[in-house]
Amino acid sequence: MKPFLSNPRLLGLALWLAALVAFVAVSVETSRKRLADELEVTGRTLHRLISQRVAQHDAHLTTLIALSSGAEPAPDGAVRQVMESISRFYPRIAWLALVSLGGPEGAAGAQGASQPAGVTAGPAVRRDVDVPAGGGVDLAPLGGEIAAQVRGRPSVYAAGEGRYLLAKRAPEPSDHAVVLMIDAAKLVEPEERPDFANLRISLDGADLVDLPADASLGSGVSWLKPPHFEKVIDGEGQRLLLSLDRSLPLAALVPPGRLLGFAVVAGLLAAALSFGLGQRAAVKRSELAARAAEERAQLQERETRLAHASRVNAMGELASGIAHELTQPLTALLSRSQAALRLARAERPDMAMISEALGVNVREAKRAGEMLKRMRDYASNKAPERARQDLNAIVAEVVALTRTDLERRGVALVLELGEPAPEAVVDVIEMEQVLHNLIRNAAEAVGAGGVVTITTARAGREAKVVVSDDGSGIAAEVLPKLFTPFFTTKADGMGLGLSLCASLVERVDGRIGAENGVLRGARFTVTLPLAAGERGKGKG
Template sequence: MANLDGHLNDMIWRHLPLRNLTVALFVWLGLTVLFAGVSMRIEYQRVSEELAATGQTIHRLISQRAAQHDAHLTSLVALIKAAPELPQTAIGEVFQSIIQFYPRITAIDLVRLPVEGGSTAATLISWPGPQKTDLSPIASAIAGQKQGEVRTYLNPAYPGRYLLGKRATADNPGLAIVIQIDPALLIEGDERPAWAHVHVSLDGETVLDREADGPGVTGNILTQPHFSKVVDSQSQPFMMDVTRVLALSDIFSGTRIGGFALAALLVLLLLLFTWQLKANARKLQQTAEEAERRVHLQEHETRLAHALRVNALGELASGIAHELTQPLTALLSQSQAALRLAASEHSDPALLPEALSANVREAKRAGAMLKRMRDYISKREQKLVLADLNQIVVDIAELVRADLEKRQITLILDLATPPPQAVVDPIEMEQVLHNLIRNAADALQDVDMVEKSIRIETSLSENGAIIRVSDTGSGIEADTLPRLFEPFYTTKTDGMGLGLALCASLIERIGGHIDGRNQTSGGATFSVTLPAVEQHLKAAQ
């Protein structure tokens, strides 16, 4: 079995054409590239969506925190307004607690704004002390703010910070609360994924620029995914940009594409293999059909050879018969001459022995001829087998069909089911049927009619299996009927009168019998009756 498989494999691979392999390779490459493209596109899409979601989250957080700053300012202003006499330390404690809870608020100052035209601001309370920030650069601007307005200040004087200012009182010079915010803490620790580059700006000035850290810092993709939105805050209307610097390697999933490539390769090879198997099977089938056809043809040739041998036997018999008459003629005449010589007293005495020795020669000549014919006939051994008579009829029909068609004779087969069987020599049966069909065809030859047909019928009766050959000719003449199977009796111009005699002897040899008669509707029918199989078996026992 293993050997067989090995052989099969060997055969398949040996016959797998290089062209097919090349085509498969290109298909595989194409598929892989296509898959990589689609996969990267999907990955890019996913990354973009992730970025958008992250952007939304960060935007929401910053917006919330900006609102918190507003709220702190509002509550602080309210505190100052409600208790103008509150000791400074108490206010400082409030500042401290706020800063404690909100680390991004780095400092809170209560300042007295300069009088109109002035520029110095006096810090009243500051946390964390004691290093007080000089808020003079923005003090006058705060002084110009409307009541209740919160404004963001970016100033080179406060690097890494932005300041929010709000007037606390409406008097002049009034008070103002200024809180300093570390924008870096607007986004806490893990709120920003390592890949996200967050840039916060106000009117083009950078407030915060948090570059991405970790892998994929450098990108080489043309269109980088990008999220951009203005923070929802009137006081801090920052422009927030979140970008992700993508490298091809970020969206190129080696394992996925590699896995696909491998799978595709396997599937393609499997397809190729299957296709090849099919092609081989087809080829094998074709070869088998070819072989079958050849065998069929050979069978035909063999049958034809047999048919020819039957003909040849007929011709030989004709020749032998003709030749035999010669020695017989010589024998008869010579013997009669010898009788006369013996009776006559005046004859030449030398003539009589001469005539007699000539007779001996002639008798030997006749014997030699008979031996030749016997040799020919006994060449073939009879081979009896249990045969399907329908098959024999079909075989012989194939053999004669072309010839009958040429003679415009229709051949009708009427075969019994189940097929009748009999113990016969198939070749002899074919010879018999061939003879009967030839006779029928010859009978139709001389008839002038439109419908010329020969019907071959098989049937099974109590007496045994029967094959009938009928024609639509003019039938058998009354004086011919009793002599049908007599050797050398013929009504044909060129016939030897051996065909039917031979048929009869072949059929009778296997215990069957043959008869010929006229149909009531015209035409002749020859019936070959073969002993039933059971009878034959009984006889054999």
Template sequence: MAVVLAGAWLVLVLAGAVVLYRQALDRLRADLDGAADAVAGLVSQRIAQHDAHLTSMAALAQRSDRILLEEIRQVAGAIRAFYPRIEGVDLIGWEQPSSQAGWRTLVSSRRSGLPPLEPQRLGAVIAAAQPGRPVSTVPEPGQPRYLLVKRLPPAAGQLALVLTVDLAELVAADELPMGTRLALRLDGAAAGIDHGAAPPRKGLHPPAMAAVRMLENAGQPIMLRLSRHPGWGDLALGRPLALLVLVSLALLALAALLAVQRLRAVQARGDAERARQAGRLSKQEATLAHAASVNAMGEMASGIAHELNQPLTALLSQSQAALRLAGLPGTEPDAMRRVLEANVQQARRAADILARMRAYVGAHPPAAQACDLGEVAADMVALMGADLSARGVRLETQATQPAPVAWVDRVQAGQVMYNLIRNAADALAVVPLERRRIVLSLDESEGMARIVVSDDGPGVAPDMLPHVFEPFRSDKADGMGLGLAICESIVHHFDGSISAANRPQGGARFTVLLPLARDRRTPQEPTA
């Protein structure tokens, strides 16, 4: 009997030790997974800062007819001083378009002892990059250093910004849990950061653990691996095992019952915790879904209110003109017919805008097609002629023959032209009648279709110029600040660019670049 009891006690103790061991391993794995998520979030925030730095310096390079080299140099120095992981900031330009060897450094701010950037070696990388989208490259495989390259849009000239980033400085050792090691990898660049990590253990020890995360950043696809080699002390089994032995010796007769009750209690606590977590997650999901719906409704309502204001204003002015004509004796039917036809055109434009808004929030956005910009410009001249004449504004159209054909949605191309011409007309309200002139020019530039709207007005305020495309930013008393933001969204949707500048002789100039239709193919067209 004693042997049986001793055997039962031994089996019970061993079973309890195994359960405690597995629970401790699960706890360590859960802690490591949580720490990996936290580190991944921290690294994601920091690499997102790199994109923000490139965007801010790109704005300096595009904000006027000349490159603000000194301002870029000051910003680059401040970035490098404040962010030690950014070892170098360089602005390079292309002087010989026919050769990759034409790249040279215009502005450079690099850590002392860091070799100078060799821009000629980046020619192929920059040539393959899309304007405005950063890409990464590794100059020396096996080293912790990589380059983040952003090619500026063609409107700014042949320019590129380059950040030299040290992977090893992305995370400080004291930001990691004690006893862990973080490995970072981007293509051929690699770095490791230790925080008291133990070396691989030999013999009978708990298994090594690792948590891998891939950061979904198009320009900086960094993979991180957080690992640890736990020892027996990390499992903290001493006190639970001692308690198990004491309880099993004192209550051997009740060991089976206590084990069953303990298992049930653990399961009940786990179920209750999972139920509480499920309830919290469900509540959070409902809150987030409601917030997203409210935000989407607000954005759509603002866009509809802004865009429908244009055709509704035209409908009102034309209807008032029709009323005046109806009150005049001997009014000809043709005059009334022209007014009514103009109203029908505006009503159809409003319907098109609503259709585009529905498509915008739906699953099928407007599709690009070959669009003759000369025809769109003619429609805008006819559409806005009466309103511009009433304001005393002359609209001049200058287009190459034949006019450029862009790869864009026709209605949205007209929407961009309408907004830019309307803004120019509003700006001319403060100048004398003889200077109220708008020039709409259409041509091709650097392999893109180009639309330029310029005026002889007062221009854009210098403090407002960098922010003209930001939503809800306007220098008009009754402006919503959405027109230019919508224009930028439309142009970017079709892989184009839009920029604003003040003319040296006075007035503002807005330039839109769109892909040419001859460079695109519809899915039905056979390849050559």
């Protein structure tokens, strides 16, 4: 998670995707709710309208019952007129009829009437008045049920083809009923019909009306429960069920235009955020890098001081040997100078001999001067200066500095310098110090009579300087701790020599390793990158 979060681009992408998912989720939920609310509102409105219409039917029945019964019933002609005006004004009332519910004798009377009597048992039904005349359905099968109706309360009967009958019996003592046939589809005006929903009106579980939604709106998604509205229209015995169903097409849930707009805006924001985070991370990285570089510089500076202190210290140890080494040229200088002086004071000075003596003196003095310069350089506190150097020459310098010391310890020194000399980019003094430390450790390990060997070689793209000895070697448990600061097995050791060697070598991208010799003794290998242009020049 960490590397993922620390990558501003991935983070931006993740945030963008998360924002899109959230947008889709919110959009789906709000759209679903809006569409469901819309359906609910439409459903309630339709329910109210249909209820009002249905209530009117009852009012018509009541009017017609009142007209046709009572102490002074209106003549059939007047009833027909009222029926005709109702039929004109209310097209949904497909047929109106005033029927007599006779006993079996009524049925006999019906034989002669325009309508054949029902074959089923029960009272016969005779149409006294109907509008349009002769229309409607055969009421004979319903005669029994209508006759059994409670007076004054309308009842509903299915009439097929999306129509239903509404019948009401007149109060006692009259024995007739008024029947309306309603075209259920016309309970809803065309302009009131919602195109987005499937509208159904059913009676006792059978659909009277089933108007499908506009197909061009598309089919709904399967993973959401589509909104549904359902309410009973309970208008005076007309128990109709109004139901509306709406599908949820994806385009309605997540409008593509809005999604695209949101994606663009969110994408821009995420890009800006990731850019900002990237900038911040870059600043932080460069700050960290600067701090690390500063710490490294401080550490190097401390090591440089330590290296210097260590060289000054070593110089003290080398001093007596070097002083001894200088005594010889000085003695020689003195005696040869005295001889030359004597020759010069002769009556006829032998100029050839004088100049030869002086020539030798100059060489001796130069050698002594070089030795002193070497010492001064080695103990100097100059800032390290890396340049391309001949490693064989560096070995020679160190040998010059330490030769007397090794002689005094009784340690023999063997040089195996590879030709052509390997070259590496190093600071001369630092590299001398590395070799000096290794030579001194080796000399301490072998003691009098031992041999220390220095080898230089090229190996591929690397230069190797190996300091090996024929001492007791390194114990297995000591090997891993050699380069740890302050690790020493010597009573008077500081344990800083090898750790300093490692730091100095690593500064120039080199490395140092220790192992035991094949037969005996220890073997320290300094590996350095060959100076550019040296590579591939053949193996040393």
